Amino acid sequence: MSNLARLYPLLDDVRLPDDMPYSQVSKWEQGFLYLLGRHHLTGKGRLVELGSGGGGSTYALALGLKESPVFDERTGRLHAYDFFRVGKGTFATEKFFTSGAKPEDGNSFLEDFQARLEPFLPFLEIHAGDIWQTSDPDDHSPIEFLHVDIAKTQRVFRCVAERFLPRLEPGAVVLHQDFASPRLPWLHHSTGALLPYIELAGPPVRSTLAFEVVRPVPEEVWRRIAEDAYTVDEKLELISAVQERVDLDHTGGVPFRPVLELAKAFVAHYAGRPQQAWKIAEPLTSDEYLSRTRKDHFEQLRKALEAERAKTPRPSAVIRFRRLVRKAIRR
Template sequence: MTQLGRLYPMLDSVTLPDNLPYTQVSTWELQFLYLVGRHVLTGDDRIVELGSGGGGSTYALALGLHESPVFDAKTGRLHAYDFFRVGKGTFATEKFFTGGTKPADDNSFLDDFKSRLEPFLPFLEIHAGDLWQTSDPDDHSPVEFLHIDIAKTARVFRCVSERFLTRLRPGSVVLHQDFAGPRLPWLHYSTGALLPYIEIAGPPIRSTLAFEVTRPIPEEVLTAITEDSFPYERKLELISAVQERIDRDHTGGIPFRSVLELAKAYVAHYDGRHRQAWSIARRLTGDEYLARTRADHFKQLRTAYDKEGSPLAKLVRRAVGR
């Protein structure tokens, strides 16, 4: 069992402040972040949060570090990355502002974030803006902890991989917060590629998959992840490998094998294989959890399939010159 696995029995013992900053992360995930900061991290290497949002997850992690017997706030640093503003491409919500809505003349909630995290500012280093601009391509220092809640697009995940995954070492801890998101299949097949070099801590904590690096990750594996160079069929195989390792989340509420099967449909969808995508997705429409929470996903995949048309419809269009 990894040191992360030993945290699961401690989840119910964690009581966090009632006035945590607004966050879209569940209480269980916040408790886990606190436990990682309190019992696992040392601050000897980089502690990185990618996608700090309104600050709830940052606060839970920082509180754990603050109460840790080994973390030295004079030398250790928690690096928080985010746009810290609302707008197109940021995936941020106006609820990240203190008043719950954006001021008429300001898209940035950075000042709100700093105010909420004020107790921890002495060891908090904030990087505001586009990750490609705020991360240093020449920084190769080891990363002790990486919380990934920012890889909503393949473009951003390439930056995450190129500038952060390459700095993982045996003992590094990674939390993928969006692992229950079928539209982000790069999280799933990249994890499949890493399986020989990591140990999954246990069932996902709601949407978060936690793992620890146990062996050095070969450069060619990291390059393939960064360049997204896996062939289509290989991506499906890698997701299948992850399906063999995890089933439901620790509460029993999220059926990850079904979620990952729908992620395979998005591998096909992004590859322009809309017929295959709908073929995979159609078999999942009877899944109670997916039908309740991912109806928009099914609609998107079916719409793409209908626009592409069946092979027979294509033949008919060719025959009539349309």
């Protein structure tokens, strides 16, 4: 049993403040973050949150750390990374502003974030901006905890994979908050590559998969993940390996096996294989959960297939073209 499994029975009893900052993560995920800070993390290694948003997840974790009997606020640090602004490419919402809307004179909600997290500022280190600019490529200090809620694009995931993942040592805890997002298959096949070296905490907590590193990960594995050096077929096999281990989330509301199957379709889609992508996705259109929650995903894949077909000449047109060529040659 994972060391983290002991936290699951405590989830129902977590009572967080009513005035928690707005968050896009569920109360269950906030509760799990609180329990990690309160009962598991020590602060002896780096505690890193990638994608702090409006501060709801940060607050839950920091509150747990503050109430922990072993975390030392004088020496321990929680590192919060985010753009802390709304706009193209940030995946942020105007709800992260205290007023619930972006002010006319700026698009940064950093001051709002700092105000909400004021009780924890003595041990909170904020890194505002593009993660490629705010993270240090020469920092190799061990990471005890890594919350990944920022890898919405392959570009950002590469930074996570290059500068943060290789700093995980046995005992480190990782949370992938977007694990129920089929459009982010790099989270899924990278987890598949790590299965020999990690232990899953248990069923996902809503959309968050938690695991603990239990064996040293070879540098070659980190390199291949960072360089996206797996073939399409290898990625599909790695996701299949995760499907064998992950089924429903702990509430029974998210069926991860079909979710991960749809992630396979996006592996093919991003590789420029629309026919293969739709072949994987089409049977899933009858899945109740996916048809209700991922209609836009199916539409995206369907449009890609239609665009591919539009570029391919119809057989009759090809035949007519060949006849014209033969006539021209005979002349």
